[in-house]
Amino acid sequence: MIDKKVLENEIKEIISDVSGFDLEEIKPETNLTNELEIDSIKAIEITVAIEKKYKISVRDEDVPKIVTLTDAVELVYGMLNQKGN
Amino acid sequence: MKMSSNEYDAVIIGAGIGGLVCGCYLAKAGMKVLIAEQHNKPGGYCTSFKRGNFTFDAAAHSFGGMRFGPLGKIFNDLKINERINIYQCDPSDIIITPDLQVSFNSDINNTIKNFQEAFPNENYNIERFFNFLINLEQNISISFRKNNFTKILDSFFSSYKIKSALSFPVFGNSGLPPSKLSAFFGLKLFKEFLLDGGYYPDGGMQTLANILAEIFKENGGKLFLSSKVKKIISDGKNVLGIKLSDNEQYFSKYVISNCDMRQTYLKLLGKEFIDKAFLNTISKMIPSLSVFIVYIGLKEPIYNNYFKPGSNIWYLLDYNLDNSYFNSKNGFFNDINNLMMHISPDRKSVTFFINAPYKNKMYWNDNKKEVLNLFINKIQNIPIDNIIDNIEFKEAATPYTLFRYTSNYKGASFGWAGIPSQLVLPGFIKNRFINGLFMTGHWTTHGFGIPGVTYIGYETARRIINNFKR
Numbered sequence: 001m002i003d004k005k006v007l008e009n010e011i012k013e014i015i016s017d018v019s020g021f022d023l024e025e026i027k028p029e030t031n032l033t034n035e036l037e038i039d040s041i042k043a044i045e046i047t048v049a050i051e052k053k054y055k056i057s058v059r060d061e062d063v064p065k066i067v068t069l070t071d072a073v074e075l076v077y078g079m080l081n082q083k084g085n
Numbered sequence: 086m087k088m089s090s091n092e093y094d095a096v097i098i099g100a101g102i103g104g105l106v107c108g109c110y111l112a113k114a115g116m117k118v119l120i121a122e123q124h125n126k127p128g129g130y131c132t133s134f135k136r137g138n139f140t141f142d143a144a145a146h147s148f149g150g151m152r153f154g155p156l157g158k159i160f161n162d163l164k165i166n167e168r169i170n171i172y173q174c175d176p177s178d179i180i181i182t183p184d185l186q187v188s189f190n191s192d193i194n195n196t197i198k199n200f201q202e203a204f205p206n207e208n209y210n211i212e213r214f215f216n217f218l219i220n221l222e223q224n225i226s227i228s229f230r231k232n233n234f235t236k237i238l239d240s241f242f243s244s245y246k247i248k249s250a251l252s253f254p255v256f257g258n259s260g261l262p263p264s265k266l267s268a269f270f271g272l273k274l275f276k277e278f279l280l281d282g283g284y285y286p287d288g289g290m291q292t293l294a295n296i297l298a299e300i301f302k303e304n305g306g307k308l309f310l311s312s313k314v315k316k317i318i319s320d321g322k323n324v325l326g327i328k329l330s331d332n333e334q335y336f337s338k339y340v341i342s343n344c345d346m347r348q349t350y351l352k353l354l355g356k357e358f359i360d361k362a363f364l365n366t367i368s369k370m371i372p373s374l375s376v377f378i379v380y381i382g383l384k385e386p387i388y389n390n391y392f393k394p395g396s397n398i399w400y401l402l403d404y405n406l407d408n409s410y411f412n413s414k415n416g417f418f419n420d421i422n423n424l425m426m427h428i429s430p431d432r433k434s435v436t437f438f439i440n441a442p443y444k445n446k447m448y449w450n451d452n453k454k455e456v457l458n459l460f461i462n463k464i465q466n467i468p469i470d471n472i473i474d475n476i477e478f479k480e481a482a483t484p485y486t487l488f489r490y491t492s493n494y495k496g497a498s499f500g501w502a503g504i505p506s507q508l509v510l511p512g513f514i515k516n517r518f519i520n521g522l523f524m525t526g527h528w529t530t531h532g533f534g535i536p537g538v539t540y541i542g543y544e545t546a547r548r549i550i551n552n553f554k555r
Contacts, residue, residue, distance in 0.1 A: 020551075021551075044508070048230050048509040052509070052511075060227050
């Protein structure tokens with residue numbers, strides 16, 4: 001079972017890579033669209049990077065629900081848990 | 086603390102448009118910056134060369150995206166428009182097939198009308214497609230990430246002819262047929278290059294590179310031409326600087342490579358310093374196709390009322406683009422009948438572009454002349470004045486020529502191939518294992534051509550300036 005904190009750090013790295021903002025600037029509740037300038041195109045990049053890394057397939061309708069880092073972590077954590085079962 | 090003459094805040098390898106734009110922003114932010122370029126002029130693929138009385142644009146021949154996308158903002162930031170006149174050629178692109186001809190105009194409403202006249206049965210679909218593109222940012226969907234461009238076209242059109250006509254310029258600007266090109270790349274390219282294409286700086290493409298180099302120098306930047314970088318100096322954790330081929334060393338906190346990705350890591354940095362997972366990623370990446378370019382200098386300038394100089398003229402003689410791609414990828418030049426022609430704005434020269442595989446140095450040494458003559462023969466069938474009897478000068482650039490002048494891996498025209506599986510380039514601007522090493526240019530981005538590399542030059546600079554100010 002993956003540790004939530006580890007997952008958070010890994011997803012934070014992906015968001016940092018795509019957005020160009022440093023790790024320290026990305027807080028769990030930072031708004032990805034407004035504060036990190038993540039537009040629809042960067043959102044696709046983040047989604048694909050997450051799918052590749054965790055070998056999961058995010059449902060299209062779940063992507064707009066991701067507003068913060070915490071939302072992304074919860075979504076991936078949930079999917080990995082399901083996968084594990 | 087005063088820096089010695091061999092010390093810089095940042096060194097940029099390569100004066101392509103991405104490197105120059107990045108350098109301009111860093112220098113404007115007050116950093117001490119050096120750009121080292123192997124060629125004797127700045128520009129990368131955006132250079133021009135002279136032969137006798139003729140000036141040819143070497144590879145990049147026009148660009149798009151001034152109205153849509155970030156290019157306008159960047160040109161404003163750098164005050165480029167105050168120094169050179171950039172005009173839009175109208176029509177920017179003309180597609181000619183065995184049974185019809187259709188143009189892309191500066192006014193999108195005219196483009197829509199042109200297509201509706203050429204394809205009356207697709208009247209409503211054409212309107213729907215262009216409106217979708219105009220509002221692309223709102224319409225782009227996460228569901229496109231696994232799709233190819235064919236899937237998008239299929240959702241709008243039924244006739245294969247219009248689908249091919251709309252995709253051939255996209256093929257020419259990406260090196261991929263719609264069945265292989267990522268939907269996302271295809272749409273972006275279409276919007277930037279075709280809805281708003283045909284921009285050209287007075288004086289030729291080299292002018293754009295020269296102006297950027299001038300702005301860079303006016304802001305305190307140092308540009309070394311004919312200076313090939315041999316090594317990125319690193320202690321395994323941080324970059325320390327670069328070494329030129331004359332063994333002169335320059336030290337800096339940041340090294341930004343505007344050179345090809347494989348060469349940057351495998352040759353300049355050294356395999357021993359690369360994270361294994363990253364090495365694995367870049368080893369599996371597929372580059373875009375290269376291109377074979379024919380340059381023709383004319384005895385008499387072309388005054389053809391039909392084709393305006395500066396337009397990209399796409400000869401789509403074979404509607405089957407998968408077939409066309411297969412022939413290009415394998416170098417079956419006899420069977421290639423689709424090509425792009427460009428009459429220079431001064432009307433004195435014509436260039437032809439044909440997607441082509443890299444092959445190798447020996448192959449092109451042996452076959453360059455033959456392939457050039459083969460295409461000159463094919464050009465005879467093109468109904469525009471009489472080019473053949475009007476040739477004063479002919480020359481070709483092979484994929485190996487492109488490699489030789491720019492060091493682009495396999496002479497790739499557009500960095501990595503825009504296939505759906507290469508939609509995401511993780512950590513390509515800044516890796517996670519060597520501090521201070523950044524990349525810019527078409528090997529780090531999805532945007533093709535001048536708008537793509539201009540944006541990525543800006544984006545890379547933004548990241549470095551943020552980090553530098555800390």
